Amino acid sequence: MTREITGLLIDHEHPITLGELSRACSMHAEWILELVEEGILEPLDYDVLASSTPQLLFAGQNIHRALVVRRLQRDLGVNLSGAALALQLMDEIDTLRARLNASSCR
Amino acid sequence: MEFKDYYELMGVDKKATQAEIKRAYRKLARKYHPDVSKEDDAETRFKEIGEAYEVLKDPEKRAAYDQLGANWKSGQDFQPPPDWDAGFEFSGGGFTGENASAYSDFFETLFGQQFRGQQQHTQGHGYSMRGEDHHAKVLIDLEDAFNGATRSITLHSPQLDDAGHIVTKERTLKVRIPKGVHQGQQIRLSGQGAPGVGGGPQGDLYLEIEFRAHKYYRAEGRDIYLDLPITPWEAAFGAKIKVPTPAGTVDLKIPENPVSGKKMRLKGRGIPGKSPGDLYIILNITIPPATSDKAKEIYRTMKKELDFNPRADLGV
Numbered sequence: 001m002t003r004e005i006t007g008l009l010i011d012h013e014h015p016i017t018l019g020e021l022s023r024a025c026s027m028h029a030e031w032i033l034e035l036v037e038e039g040i041l042e043p044l045d046y047d048v049l050a051s052s053t054p055q056l057l058f059a060g061q062n063i064h065r066a067l068v069v070r071r072l073q074r075d076l077g078v079n080l081s082g083a084a085l086a087l088q089l090m091d092e093i094d095t096l097r098a099r100l101n102a103s104s105c106r
Numbered sequence: 107m108e109f110k111d112y113y114e115l116m117g118v119d120k121k122a123t124q125a126e127i128k129r130a131y132r133k134l135a136r137k138y139h140p141d142v143s144k145e146d147d148a149e150t151r152f153k154e155i156g157e158a159y160e161v162l163k164d165p166e167k168r169a170a171y172d173q174l175g176a177n178w179k180s181g182q183d184f185q186p187p188p189d190w191d192a193g194f195e196f197s198g199g200g201f202t203g204e205n206a207s208a209y210s211d212f213f214e215t216l217f218g219q220q221f222r223g224q225q226q227h228t229q230g231h232g233y234s235m236r237g238e239d240h241h242a243k244v245l246i247d248l249e250d251a252f253n254g255a256t257r258s259i260t261l262h263s264p265q266l267d268d269a270g271h272i273v274t275k276e277r278t279l280k281v282r283i284p285k286g287v288h289q290g291q292q293i294r295l296s297g298q299g300a301p302g303v304g305g306g307p308q309g310d311l312y313l314e315i316e317f318r319a320h321k322y323y324r325a326e327g328r329d330i331y332l333d334l335p336i337t338p339w340e341a342a343f344g345a346k347i348k349v350p351t352p353a354g355t356v357d358l359k360i361p362e363n364p365v366s367g368k369k370m371r372l373k374g375r376g377i378p379g380k381s382p383g384d385l386y387i388i389l390n391i392t393i394p395p396a397t398s399d400k401a402k403e404i405y406r407t408m409k410k411e412l413d414f415n416p417r418a419d420l421g422v
Contacts, residue, residue, distance in 0.1 A: 004256055006282040007293035007313065016294075024239045024312055060292035063312060067241065068141045075156075076135055086142065097144075098324060 010060030015044055018056040025066045032066065038080045040069060040087060109184035110212045112158035112171065120172075124163065131159040157209045160217075167217060184212065214272065234304035244293075244313045246283055248320045248330070251377050252352045254285035259313070263300070281313065286379035288328050291315045323352060328383025330376045335392040336360060351375050351385055358387065366391040 010016055021041075022029045035041045036056070043056045068090075069083040078086065113120050118130045137143060138151040145151070161167045244259050260278045267273045279298065287293075292312050299309025317325055324331050334349060344362040348355050353375065360370075368389045376383020396402050408414075 004280045004282055005295060005298075006284075007295040007311075009284050009287060010292040010294060023236075024241075024310070026238055061290050063241075063292050064290060064314060071141055072139070075139055075152075076132075090142065093144075098326065 010063070012044070012059065015057040015059055016063070018058070021058050021062060021066065024063050025070055027066075027070060034080060035066060035069060038084050040080070040084045041065060107184050107211050107215060110154075110158070110210060112161050115154050115158040116162065118162075124165070127159070127162045131155065131163070135159075153209075157213050160209070161213070171216070234306040235302060236306045237300035237302040237309035239309040240299040240311045242311065242313055243316050244281065244283070245316050245318050246287070247318050248323055248325060249352050250283055251287050251317070251325075252285065255283045257281050257283055261311075279311075283315070286377060286382075287315045288377050288383075289315060289317050289325055322350075325377065328377040328379065328381075329386060330383060331386045331388065333390050334358075334387045335390045338391055338393055341366075341389070341391045349387060353378075360389065364389050364391075 018029050022032045041062045072078045072083045116130045134155045138148045140149045161171050258278055258280050262274045262276055264272050265275050292314055295311040297308040298311035301308050345360045346357055349358040370387045372385040374382045375385035396405050
């Protein structure tokens, strides 16, 4: 009999920290910050970047985005702006595909 | 064990130069990268290509592979000849432990041991490290987001056994899916990731929520969309009709004369939560087919009595 386990849902009330995000991706925090600068990841409160003791917090969706970038970099050798462009195009394709599925279901 | 023809997998000639192999790999990797490609077998293809490139890009491994002989066909039953790799030196460049588990038995038998040997000495004395975080997807139904659910997920994690072989360990977790989750959200299970090294703590497991395709709803974030067919007379006179929602049937008042495709919003009827999503209903006026005499007669009357040109905007 397997024990039922309850995890923590990453949402706006329970965002993940910079440290947790970099650990989730097995990458350095500096790499995560580069992704923020490139506009690939959006911290919840951007202003804290300017403060002296930055505690950056992220919504859960950023985990997926960061992992995709890591894979694109590692597997295809794209640079950060290339990865940012690929992510943006993939988002657009997803939206279009969802719309296409919806209209073909009718 | 099946023989793998790495040249065939990469679509290159056996005499291809290293540059040609690299080019072929780049093209195929972009085409089949699972994040980019939507082809069904993208992940399998990508792994195969990665494995082929792992061997062919490295002159040492390529030379060893080549001397197996050119008579092998892809898929043929294969056992490596004894001491097949005698006289070859491997320096093991570019074999990352992360991808090791993705490679086939064929690769594992030929090249697995050499590289495992080299990885061992990274585990020195007096050194401890937290285990890596792992990631997995959990498929749920849209209804689960409304009611909450418990899902069993089976994870296959590659681990090294005592002899240094990679074995796939299977374990099942029963996970509580809270009410109000939506596509792409992450659930963190503390301590369910990779075991730590040298007494370090275990990593975490992140589960990404993915909805199974639903017969008639589709979700975008917390909002839900439903295409709702209505009759021409419901559209003409307005109507109060029953509409399914994931939380149960509701009555919806259709206004008079909506255009087909009109979007109606049921506020707060999307995925529940502190700020619940909305349910959007897209009206789709559906005309009855003119198959019976009665229907034909009515259409004939409409043709005679109604002055209706749906192509007026097109100037014809």
